[in-house]
Amino acid sequence: MHSTVTVVASSSTAGRSLRLGKSTRKDRYVDEPEEEAGLLRQDPYDDAYDEEAGGEAGSPTEDNKDKDKSRTIPFRPPDKFQSRFPPNTVRNQKYNVFTFLPMVFYEQFKFFFNLYFLLVALSQFVPALKIGFILTYIAPLAFVLFVTMGKEAYDDYKRNLRDREANSQKYLILERPLPSQETSVLSREDAYLNTHANTRSVPSSSLRVGDLIHLEKNQRVPADCVLLRTSDASGTCFIRTDQLDGETDWKLRVAVPECQKLDEGDLIRLDAEIYADAPIKDIHSFIGTFTLNSPPPVLSTRNPSSESVPLHPLPPTVSPLTAENVLWSNTVLAAGSAVGFVVYTGAETRAVMNTSHPETKVGLLDLEINKLAKILCAVTFALSVVLVALNGFRGLWYIYTFRFLILFSSIIPISLRVNLDMGKTVYAQQIMNDNEIPDTIVRTSTLPEELGRIEYLLSDKTGTLTQNEMEMKKLHMGTMSYGFDSMDEVAHQLELAFGATGDQAHLRQGSLSTGAQLATRGRRDMSSRVRDVVLSLALCHNVTPVTNDDGSVTYQASSPDEVAIVTWTQSIGLTLVFRDRTRIELQTPSGSRISFDVLDIFPFTSESKRMGIVVRDRQSGEITFLQKGADVVMAKIVQRNDWLDEETANMAREGLRTLVMARKRLGSQLYNDFKARHHEASVRLEGRNEAMNSVVAEYLERDLELLGLTGVEDKLQDDVKSTLELLRNAGIKIWMLTGDKIETARCIAISTKLVARNQYIHEIAKLKTSDEVRDQLEFLQSKLDCCLVIDGESLQLCLNLFKNEFIEIATKLSAVVACRCSPTQKADVAKLIRKHTKKRVCCIGDGGNDVSMIQAADVGVGIVGKEGKQASLAADFSVTQFSYLTKLLLWHGRNSYRRSAKLAQFVIHRGLIISIMQAVFSAIFYFAPIALYQGWLMMGYATVYTMAPVFSLVLDRDVNEDLALLYPELYKELTKGRALSYKTFFQWLMISVYQGKCAAIMIMSLVLFENQFLHIVSISFTALILNELIMVALEITTWHVYMVVSEIATLFFYVISIAFLPEFFDLTFVISVGFAWKLAVIVAISALPLYIIKLIRSRVAPAASSKLL
Secondary structure (H helix, E strand, O other), X not given: OOOOOOOOOOOOHHHHHHHHHHHHHHHHOOOOHHHHHHHOOOOHHHHHHHHHHHOOOOOOOHHHHHHOOOEEEEOOOOHHHHOOOOOOOOOOOOOOOOOHHHHHHHHHHOOHHHHHHHHHHHHXXXXXXXXXXXXXXXXXXXXXXXXXXXXXXXXXXXXXXXXXXXXXOEEEEEEOOOOOOOOOOOOHHHHHHHHHOEEXXXXXXXXXOOOEEEEOOOOEOOOEEEXXXXXXXXXXXXXXXXXXXXXXXXXXXXXXXXXXXXXXXXXXXXXXXXXXXXXOOOOOOOOEEEEEOOOOOHHHHHXXXXXXXXXXXXXXXXXXXXXXXXXXXXXXXXXOOEEEEEEEOHHHXXXXXXXXOOOOOOOHHHHHHHHHHHHHHHHHHHHHHHHHHHOXXXXXXXXXHHHHHHHHHHHOOOHHHHHHHHHHHHHHHHHHOOOOOXXXXXOOOOOHHHHHOEEEEEEXXXXXOXXXXXXXXXXXXXXXXXXXXXXXXXXXXXXXXXXXXXXXXXXXXXXXXXXXXXXXXXHOOXXXXXXXXXXXXXXXXXXXXXXXXXXXXXXXXXOHHHHHHHXXXXXXXXXXXXXXXXXXXXEOOOOOEEEXXXXXXXXXXXXXXXXXXXXXXXXXXXXXXXXXXXXXXXXXXXXOOOOHHHHHHHHHHOOOEXXXXXXXXXXXXXXXXXXXXXXXXXXXXXXXHHHHHHHHHHHOOOOEEEEEEEEEEEEEOOOHHHHHHHHHHOOOEXXXXXXXXXXXXXXXXXXXXXXXXXXXXXXXXOOOOHHHXXXXXXXXXXXXXXXXXXXXXXXXXXXHHOHHHXXXXXXXXXXXXXXXXXXXXXXXXXXXXHHHHOOEEEEEEOOHHHHHHHHHOOEEXXXXXXXXOHHHHHOOEEEOOOOHHHHHHHHHHHHHHHHHHHHHHHHHHHHXXXXXXXXXXXXXXXXXXXXXXXXXXXXXXXXXXXXXXXXXXXXXXXXXXXXHHHOOHHHHHHOOOOOOOXXXXXXXXXXXXXXXXXXXXXXXXXXXXXXXXXXXXXXXXXXXXXXXXXXXXXXXOOOOHHHHHHHHHHHHHHHHHHHOOOOOOXXXXXXXXXXXXXXXXXXXXXXXXXHHXXXXXXXXXXXXXXXXX
């Protein structure tokens, strides 16, 4: 069975005749289904499919067939055909019943740390190697594993529930009604079915390629579909794409014109097919064709006696399909209802292809500790071999070596994993209970230390930095400028212009068309100028008023800027009340209505950067060409003026999005000439677009009258500017990755202060060749202090041709803005920065399109926003505002990393010191592998006697919260990773060696003086516990009440326990004065030098934080 289907877009004549033959054969037996079934037992599409998939040019190899996944899908495809495509199921689970245990164990034991303990625990089942209680070796490891497995199982169960919910959503699919067996005359029921089609409700997971689905308002599109028909007579519908590209504005989609004319019932009977290119990731492009093999059988359903097959079959008609004819999976139908034809399902949909499967994230601190564990293991092995060697490899030396290895296993303490995991839980609770960042959720509790080492922040724009709420802030008309506060003055002028005699005024203004009268424009009263510009803004747009169920009206357009401007014209009195493809109706301040015919629309494109419309006033019959666009293109089109460039620059500096408004009055003769030439250009086969553009430029875009300049603000999230400034001062480089246009992204980069004032912004767009890329990279290399703005197309080219060079230069720049980025591009950039710089990368976003980027980062932060919770659910940390990032990184992140580093090193020190003492003890007693501390002492040492004070280090802090946020430079220090490095590790190693040997030397002297073996254990163990308690106290910077309580309670508990352990402690000796002073001497020699060293260092080379206190 072939897994895919291939087709050639321009089908051969043979293919065509096969399809035509099929259609005629089918129609011939339409009244006799049994005869048809008997004669046409084998569906021709099975043959055609096999022929196309396998026998196109000889017999291609399996690889070629797998590579080409394009398809030609007939209406009503056979089951065999449909089963070749992936099932339409959503699956975000990481495990299934069989893979859960193997994968979780692999994830745990790929760490040397855990593997080492597993081997040590297993060794205790060998009698010759058994030392102490088996429980002491197995319990901590089992605890760690059960906690991890429980957490993973719970997370995967939640993912499974979400998948099941998505897969079980019900959708209506259209089916062909069964032909009546008794009679060929259509009953009333059949007549109804002919226009409405049978529908059947199926879960989303059962949808297959070739199904026709009926979608209602606010329904999620379950698979990639070609839009065949909408409930709107114009054949258009709006969809919300926020989960796909992150943009909250609605997008317009157009139905296939041939299908829009038909009823739903006729769609089922259609003899047509759709060709769709192989599935790709790009959501902005789609290549396909709609082929109508024979005209729809409309007559036959209305008049059963007529012939169903024409004598001379008409040739098939082929029409092109583009991205605007397609509804991508995971988008939502915003208004009306629609019928879609499924072309891609499951793993082949754009939404799934743009999401990556999450990997299990591991913090850098855990990896560093894993490396240290390997060094400690080498130390343990070396120590064991040395002790056996000093004994001359006597007897069963290899068993002795293993026993020593197990004796020294406390050098790598399993309690370290337990302590660190408990520490992470404490940090997570502190983050979630912080009142200043409410509703923050920690979803991955293994990563809080990572927050303290971020060097790159990759942020989405829409909804993350901005609220995606546009507001008209300024209107400039050359001699007059209206700010946000003076908009009531504009409303007043507009009211005067339309006035009580609004209609007459309208006619009067309309008659000003002669050159002499136009020349007096500068001297005209202010109100008519305001009226001109406001009326033009109210007409020149693509906004449609949509009436909601509750009667309220909302404006919909593909650009939020346009909605903002039309909302503004409404607020000052000129309201858009009706709009379709041919007419616009406005309501004036006086309440009367004025109507305009829409003659032509020239939509906005990223190349033209402008949008034009030709309207005819229904009252006066005057034709006007209105155009608005970016200042760079409009400056060349409008009449000469002296203020435009200066004012646009001023508004751009404020971060406003500027649009220039201009108009030109057209005589009917001029317009007719234009129309004829434009139509002539529009039917050309070659160079059509260029020809049409040149006609527009020649007739319309010349000497336009400049009416005004608008400034629209994209509202920023709260405290975005101060947050970005703080993060930049903390040494974090910030990149903005957005699916939006270059102009918009540039404005936001300026208004958020991502770009410093007067900093040079270098734009790279529309790169096509490697030479162009090389030139741009050379320029950037020489100007590393600039901000780079690059579009997705050029970014992809740079990554394809000069990946390493580009990323090396880009990571040195102070800020980078990437526009028109697909979700996978965002993720690729995050992975590249991680791979190239080996630094920690944090990604923050709020939409479904940011999920891949969030999962590709070391730390993913999701914002709960207007675009839903998809990003928040996929992220490691979920916040409700961008500004919370400051507290999350500079305070919680910094503390978590510092505390964990200190805790890890202290726990390693605690294990090292007891192992050094064990080594000295064994050396004294003829290198025998006998435990110095056995049973309860060994269990108690790592738990009740030292656990609480050591763990209390997770509450330590070097500066208070206000200082940490006031001096973000403190954060910059941590990114160098100096809190836990080989240098600090070897310092602690030397401390352990010194203290262990020191205590052991004291034991030696006591042995000589007392000559009582019994007291070695009691003196050395008590000294050890006291030494550890003092060491914890020396490490603490800021005392917390829990720390004091844990120190005192642990000491009290130890003293009490001495009475209950007579096999280790001789009470009469322990309470003697001799014991006390000898103990004091040991502890003083062990701890006092370290205190003196700490004191000297704080005077000579104080830490940066201590300078602020």
